[in-house]
Amino acid sequence: MSNLVRTEPLRGAPPLLVPGDLYSVVVLLRGYAEPEEVGDAVRADGSVTLVLPQAWGRGSSHQESPPAAGSAETALEEAARGPILVDTGGPWAREALLGVLAGQGVDPGDVTLVVGTHGHSDHIGNLGLFPGAALLVSHDFCLPGGRYLPHGLTEGRPLRLGPGLEVWATPGHGGQRDVSVVVKGTALGTVVVAGDVFERDGDEDSWQALSEDPVAQERSRKRVLGTADVVVPGHGAPFRVVREASQPERKSCGN
Numbered sequence: 082m083s084n085l086v087r088t089e090p091l092r093g094a095p096p097l098l099v100p101g102d103l104y105s106v107v108v109l110l111r112g113y114a115e116p117e118e119v120g121d122a123v124r125a126d127g128s129v130t131l132v133l134p135q136a137w138g139r140g141s142s143h144q145e146s147p148p149a150a151g152s153a154e155t156a157l158e159e160a161a162r163g164p165i166l167v168d169t170g171g172p173w174a175r176e177a178l179l180g181v182l183a184g185q186g187v188d189p190g191d192v193t194l195v196v197g198t199h200g201h202s203d204h205i206g207n208l209g210l211f212p213g214a215a216l217l218v219s220h221d222f223c224l225p226g227g228r229y230l231p232h233g234l235t236e237g238r239p240l241r242l243g244p245g246l247e248v249w250a251t252p253g254h255g256g257q258r259d260v261s262v263v264v265k266g267t268a269l270g271t272v273v274v275a276g277d278v279f280e281r282d283g284d285e286d287s288w289q290a291l292s293e294d295p296v297a298q299e300r301s302r303k304r305v306l307g308t309a310d311v312v313v314p315g316h317g318a319p320f321r322v323v324r325e326a327s328q329p330e331r332k333s334c335g336n
Contacts, residue, residue, distance in 0.1 A: 085326075086306055088282050091269075091319040096181055099311065101267035103244055106274070107131040109181040110170055112203075112316040114280065126174055127204040127315050130274045131185060132165040132264060134243070153222050153232035154241065160215035161242035163193030167262050167274045168315075169207035178207055196248060196262055198276025199255035204315070217248065219258035234260070236304075251278045251305065253298020254291065254315075261305065269321070270310025278302055281317025 091097070097108040112128035164187050170178055182189065189210045197205040197218035205218055216223050217240075223229045234240050240248040245265035252259050254277040262274040278301050280288050292298045305312060306322055313319045 085324070087323050087325070088312075088320045089323060090282055091311060091321050096184060097319065099267045099269050099272055101135070101264065103135055103266055104246055104264050105133045105135065106264050106267060106272045106313075107133065107185060108313055108319055109185070110174065110177060111318055112170075112314070114316040125203050125316060126171050127168050127201070127276070128274075128313055128317075129170045129174075129178060129181070130167040130262075130313050131182070131187065132167060132246070132262065132274075133185070133187075134162060134164075137163050153230035156215065156224060156230060157194070157217070157222065157232070157240060157242055157248075160194035161246060164191050165194045165196065165242070165262075166192050166211070166214075167196045167313075168198055168204040168276065169195065169210070171203040171206035173206070175207055175210070178210070194242075196260065198261060198274070198278075198315070199259045201255060201277075204276065217260070219255070219260060220250070236300075239263070249273075249304075251275065251301035253294050253296075253301050254278060254288075256293045257297065259301070261301075263308065267311075271308055272311045272313065273305050273309040274313040275305055275309075275315070277315035278305055279312055279314035279317075281314050282312075282320035284314070284317075 095108050095111050099106040108130050110129040114123055114125040116123050192211050192214045195211050195214045195216050200219055213225050220234055222232050234250050236250045247263045249261045249263055251261040264272045289295045309322050311319055311321055
């Protein structure tokens with residue numbers, strides 16, 4: 082018996098909250114990619130997602146800078162104790178981003194970690210709003226002030242941010258250094274904030290044309306679909322991953 086996988090849209094407009102015991106996921110801004118009527122231009126922006134530790138509150142003191150000494154793993158776990166922003170959208174979305182953060186009771190100075198899934202301008206165009214946050218952009222990790230730390234992230238070795246919270250290497254779309262954020266234990270199961278590993282639900286006929294390494298991206302897509310219950314894509318609405326067990330064929334009996 083094997084599992085068949087299909088996807089279906091997750092209903093609801095941003096900000097879309099998925100609560101969890103340890104971390105809640107809030108899709109703040111839904112990414113889009115809209116071809117213009119004339120020519121080959123596309124108007125686009127990336128999805129922006131907030132991961133909120135349940136232990137964090139407005140009165141929390143997690144705005145302190147991560148320790149200057151120690152490993153990247155220790156610094157990442159320390160940074161992940163506060164609000165985590167996954168992608169920031171393009172600079173043209175600055176005011177919209179500030180507005181939706183305020184709607185969640187989060188000031189830019191509250192954000193302690195920003196994860197950029199890859200280095201395209203529609204995903205990391207507002208990093209300047211968060212000078213006090215640690216930054217993990219693709220595979221580059223730095224503390225406030227520009228202190229870079231090696232960490233050893235690979236496809237076989239994720240980075241642990243906390244219980245049930247990881248960063249995965251998911252290469253393909255932007256080359257070899259794309260990442261995704263995996264949040265386990267939410268009310269909808271495991272949520273994967275996947276950047277442009279998935280452009281949108283139902284992108285099977287289009288993602289290859291935008292990929293720098295389609296072979297690697299196909300591998301990343303299969304890995305995400307094998308784990309996720311919900312995927313937040315880079316340029317569309319979140320979608321559910323539904324697994325259905327296929328029934329074995331019945332053998333007919335001869336007379």
